[in-house]
Amino acid sequence: MRIVAADTGGALLTEDYEPVGLIATAAVLVEKPYRTATLSVVRYANPFDYDMSGRQAVKDEAFLAVELAREVKPEVIHLDSTIGGVEVRKLDEPTIEALTITDRGKEVWKDLAKELRPLARRLWEETGIDIVAIGKSSVPVRIAEIYSGIYTAKWAIDYAREHGKVIVGLPRYMRVELRPGRIRGESLDSREGGLFGEVEAETDGIGWELYPNPLVRRYMVLEAWRE
Amino acid sequence: MRIVAADTGGALLTEDYEPVGLIATAAVLVEKPYRTATLSVVRYANPFDYDMSGRQAVKDEAFLAVELAREVKPEVIHLDSTIGGVEVRKLDEPTIEALTITDRGKEVWKDLAKELRPLARRLWEETGIDIVAIGKSSVPVRIAEIYSGIYTAKWAIDYAREHGKVIVGLPRYMRVELRPGRIRGESLDSREGGLFGEVEAETDGIGWELYPNPLVRRYMVLEAWRE
Amino acid sequence: MRIVAADTGGALLTEDYEPVGLIATAAVLVEKPYRTATLSVVRYANPFDYDMSGRQAVKDEAFLAVELAREVKPEVIHLDSTIGGVEVRKLDEPTIEALTITDRGKEVWKDLAKELRPLARRLWEETGIDIVAIGKSSVPVRIAEIYSGIYTAKWAIDYAREHGKVIVGLPRYMRVELRPGRIRGESLDSREGGLFGEVEAETDGIGWELYPNPLVRRYMVLEAWRE
Secondary structure (H helix, E strand, O other), X not given: OEEXXXXXXXXXXXXXXXXXXXXXXXXXXXXXXXXXXXXEEEEEOOXXXXXXXXXXXXXXXXXXXXXXXXXXXXOEEEEOOXXXXXXXXXXXXXXXXXXXXXXXXXXXXXXXXHHHHHXXXXXXXXHOOEEEEOHHHOHHHHHHHHHHHHXXXXXXXXXXXXXXXXXXXXXXXXXXXXXXXXXXXXXXXXXXXXXXEEEEOOOOOEEEXXXXXXXXXXXXXXXXXXO | OEEEEEEEEEEEEOOOOOEEEEEEEXXXXXXXXXXXXXXXXXXEOOHHHOOOOOXXXXXXXXXXXXXXXXXXXXXXXXXXXXXXXXXXXXXXXXXXXXXXXXXXXXXXXXXXXXHHHHHHHHHHHHHOOEEEEOHHHOHHHHHHHXXXXXXXXXXXHHXXXXXXXXXXEOOOOEEEEEEOOXXXXXXXXXXXXXXXXXXXXXXXXXXXXXXXXXOOOOOEEEEEEEO | OEEXXXXXXXXXXXXXXXXXXXXXXEEEEXXXXXXXXXXXXXXXXXXXXXXXXXXXXXXHHHHHHHHHHHHHOOOEEEEOOOOOOEEHHHOOHXXXXXXXXXXXXXXXXXXXXXXXXXXXXXXXXXXXXXXXXXXXXXXXXXXXXXXXXXXXXXXXXXXXXXXXXXEEEOOOOXXXXXXXXXXXXXXOXXXXXXXXXXXXXXXXXXXXXXXXXXXXXXXXXXXEEEX
């Protein structure tokens, strides 16, 4: 199976580890044996001006995933929204009403569907590729999350090179490592069976430290600075 | 403490990783230090004709566990059903009604109790051994689950030898490894403190690959083929 | 950030792994990189005469944490009670009523607040240090939990030296190791990013074994005996 998935993660943090805004939306192409991405793309947000409601993230993910999918022609697109694996092109009002989610979630999806349903329908009509809102159950979505963390580290390096120093929070239970010419990221959850990713990056002249976020158990913090 | 436990796990999968049916019910004898089984037995189901409602699994587990218990005389039998560690022989209608489980769960247990309560009562009267529905809290139940995964791998080898190729899904966060003359299985959850199992098996002439199920995070897939 | 946290853990167990009572309340000073404690103190309870309702534990933790905080002057104190990170000094009746916790939890906190609110207010007025009920989200609280497990092992050694033999249960998914002159404890949850602790202890002449508690998955048991 060839699957495209997208997810948004990584946050700029204050000195007190308070989140300022999210940093990176990553879309990935995942193929057997489903442990890493064959291909990845990123779209950076402006963390200093970020809508933390979560609605923006799902839209960014859908559009970036569709862009990648039109290029690499997967069998299906996985989005990180847990509404039972429904195809997004089928999300009319009665279908949304019938979902076993909160009333608040239904309102959000009625709003999201206005933009995402036409997007999904067009993609399906033109390519036969479906977008499914499978959420946390999908391994490709988790791999996209790991890549959003790796790209967050890349963003942090560039930011530190320009501004001197930065603190970012990575997505849940993952770590990154700056190596010569690249950044490697790995899941810290042994139950996931060894998910990881790698992205090329200029890491020279950057000092860094990775440690647990003291305020949010199971999330790591990356500090980077110009040396 | 000497504990007998049973669990059912491992599923035949289609090429698209859709479950067809469950494969193996394993019963184990677990003794201190409670990391693996001293003894294990298996009963294979027919995955091509399987009642996925879950009711069949609990019955198979109870009967297989009782069979093993009559042989090895443990202090207690653990079943994988989370109804608060109640003794199965005490499950009359008022007791079931008083359980803090869903109405659906109560209906299922009223039905199950018709067969399992006499079984449990007879065992207790004849041997003093109790059957308790302790569920996920029990380490022996988890070890039985790991053995059901190992036996599923054994079933897959035999199936591949006969039919050429097969894909099976293992129970939650565990891996298997085919070694000369045996199959080893291990929990992938580091928090469990190193649970594992081993079963003798003819592994010659079989190729295999283990990787994450892309559709169900934290579950591994085993592919096996005749070489 | 310099954070003081406290937690209670470790239980004396019967031969059948039934809990008798809790053993150790630990308070720790945690500083960047937040993987272990810079300083730790312990107060032992009498496990043979222990109020298992949990109310006693929170009080012991608050008083021990305040004692340590007056000495080491942290920026904040973290308590293991999940009421959304509220400052304890602000817990008047209307604030408690507005918490999104169970009615039972509200009654408990109304009672606890009688002693803890004056304690928190005095500390804050005199030192500017706040006590927040942040609970499981806090890494320092988890480090305090790991230290309560290490001190439980120390208590077990002393008990075994005097009485010959003892069985204790450690806090969730952690292990301990007796080494010459010290006890080391580590989280077994890989997602936490490597939390650990160490305490000096006389370990000579003591035999020990660590294994999974068969009745409570993800919890380890320590047996210690005089050699």
